[in-house]
Amino acid sequence: AQSVSQHNHHVILSEAASLELGCNYSYGGTVNLFWYVQYPGQHLQLLLKYFSGDPLVKGIKGFEAEFIKSKFSFNLRKPSVQWSDTAEYFCAFFPNTGNQFYFGTGTSLTVIP
Amino acid sequence: AAGVIQSPRHLIKEKRETATLKCYPIPRHDTVYWYQQGPGQDPQFLISFYEKMQSDKGSIPDRFSAQQFSDYHSELNMSSLELGDSALYFCASSSWTSGGPYEQYFGPGTRLTVT
Structure with missing residues (x-):
């Protein structure tokens, strides 16, 4: 069955620390991969996406993610987090032959000033 | 730029009552998706519509x-x-002629509380 696994449920970092959030998906076919961010009280916003090509993709606000096909992973990274990055982060995939998103359970990131 | 609009933003209902949630997609978007996100959970796809026809069904209760x-x-x-x-x-909208289903824009959501 299709699923997304996010390894960390809660992450607490100090400002300027580096961030890496793990994401693994389970699906036998070709997928399109996404990271969404949900700031407190707000809607989901797209951070970055991967469809094909260079497995290292850059998104908004200094975020990047690397697709490693052999590991079915799409980890999110940021070299230096800011207090404003405090939010919930969701990894998701959309199968090439499917009609819906599959979301992970989310990672809550708290950045301490 | 116009975004997805949902109303109401908050709704409180009692058990066994009915509720109607509305979603207004981005202009010229032809597809609407509905998701349910329980407390501390990931969004679950409920149902989608394309050009006024149901296009896919997820975990939507009867x-x-x-x-x-x-x-x-x-x-x-x-x-x-x-x-x-x-x-x-929350709902999301997309356009098959521009981005397709991968380019979904999400609304702010309706918070439903059943007491």
């Missing part, structure tokens, strides 16, 4: 129904509400 109207707005009707229906319901 007590729920939805439709898309001629102006492309969509309504999610929920009957015989249960405590477990308390969640954030």
Whole structure:
């Protein structure tokens, strides 16, 4: 069955620390991969996406993610987090032959000033 | 730029009551998706519509129904509400001619509380 696994449920970092959030998906076919961010009280916003090509993709606000096909992973990274990055982060995939998103359970990131 | 609009933003209902949630997609978007996000959970796909026809169905309970109207707005009707229906319901819209289903824009959600 299709699923997304996010390894960390809660992450607490100090400002300027580096961030890496793990994401693994389970699906036998070709997928399109996404990271969404949900700031407190707000809607989901797209951070970055991967469809094909260079497995290292850059998104908004200094975020990047690397697709490693052999590991079915799409980890999110940021070299230096800011207090404003405090939010919930969701990894998701959309199968090439499917009609819906599959979301992970989310990672809550708290950045301490 | 115009975004996805949902109304109401907050709704409180009692058990066994009915609720209607509305979603207004971005202009010229032809597809609407509904998701349910329980407390501390990931968004779960409920149902989607393309050009006013149901295009896909996810984990939507039989007590729920939805439709898309001629102006492309969509309504999610929920009957015989249960405590477990308390969640954030948000919709997303996309355009098949521009980005397709991968370019979904999400609304702010309706927070439904069932007491």
